Amino acid sequence: MIRLPSRTEWTDEEDRLGFFGPDSVTWRVHADPSFSVGGLRALLLQALHPVAMDGVAQNSVGFTQEPWPRLIRTATYVDTLTFGTRTEAVRAVARVRGIHRRLGGTEETTGRSYRVDDPDLLLWVHCCEVDSLLSVARRAGVPLTDDDADRYVAEQVTAAALVGVDPADVPGSTADLAAYFDRMQPELAATPAARDAHRLVVLPPMPTWVRYLTPAQPAWGGLASLAVALLPVWARRMYSLPGLGLTDAAATPALRTFRQTLLLLPRRAQRSPIVWAGFDRVGAERLSA
Template sequence: MAKARATTVQRIRRQARDAVFLRVAGPDGPRNRARIHTTPGPRWFAPDRPVRRVHGDASMFVGGLAALLLQSLHPLAMAAVAAHSGYRGDPWGRLNRTSTFLAVTTFGTSADAEAAVALVREVHARVRGRTADGVPYRADDPELLTWVHLAEADCFLRAHQQYGRRPLDSAGCDAYLADTARVARALGADRPPENVRELALRMARYRPGLRPTAASRDTARFLLSEPPLPGAARLPYALLAAAAV
């Protein structure tokens, strides 16, 4: 009986994981994953690098949601997302693009990683605007790019250490940040941290400028309470959301 229950739990977990993966990665997710992993050629990161362990773990679902919530507390970053990303009209499309970028730069060929970075930089160069208070912003601002990277690196690593199948030791955590710094520099971030100590110091420098806004509260409500999900995915998503906050 106990074995049967364990098998049932494993099956439910697998179904939940697959349901969330299909929503995040999109209908082409399995095909894209196969192409990214099997295309021959040199990679930015060797198979034993920590970034591959972290970004290949299911804990990324938790880390990704936490990163979106944390990023939204920067008023300029939130203004840019609200005005230009289309996260409400096409939230899964945005997540699909983000997850594909992470997969390509982590596991794909160097040529594909460079092309993905170039495309993102091209998009960022066109994003300009002003907040409701009249403060100008641009998506290719190194200060904003650095904040987005810090929030992602911090949340991805924390989620992995808390929920990941194989948490990293202290040296591995530093190595993970050194790996992700390579991608951040390619995107235009300013001196991304390469170890846990540097990450904590950089996060502390941004903290005084973080605050909730109407847009960030709307984002949190949308992500946590009103996600556009079919019934089968709502329970696993609720568990992810609870772990992310």
């Protein structure tokens, strides 16, 4: 397991800027309102790895009844890792590592015994997140060149190393990332646990008053529909779902409309306070939309 860096390894200025900083492509991608759709796509993609999905199903107590706390914790972790100081980021990673090292199990369909922090499982989760956040941002209209996309994948090697993956094993370009998914496809399957996770993302449990007296259900349904439609074709085939009525061609304009609508809202409604605290801390203006 790769060791965590120490506070003595960086200057105060490096600490203030965090591991990525306002000049990174990572900040451009993760600050964008399309982040929410990319995060859901990542969860759906991650669920297709039988062992990684079993780790969630067996060790996330209450996830199937009340998924919101876990989804919020995951988003908070990524925001802190991206926009927090280096000290804050390492503290968040240490908490996650401490939880992971205690968890494991045996996945029924493969018979594999595992620990949640097995490097190949951490790498799968990482690659699904990177691929999803990048591909959704580009289709949403975030201005990213091919060089920017490669920079983003390379920058994210740092995130994988922090959680415990050997940097030498982590894709460092979009071509490397595509090759990784090509290699992984034979190992993937829509297990019963994956299908349960899919249903949970698409139709999460909500209190009756929220479901019928607020716009939460249709709003979430729109997000979930986009996330499903934006999955790779091979992943949608595994789930045997076309995308909740949205074709691949229709998903891009729908996603761009969603993003432009959110960009009109006050910034606190677009992303979490952690994101904007990072901007304020380094004195950065809002990044180009």
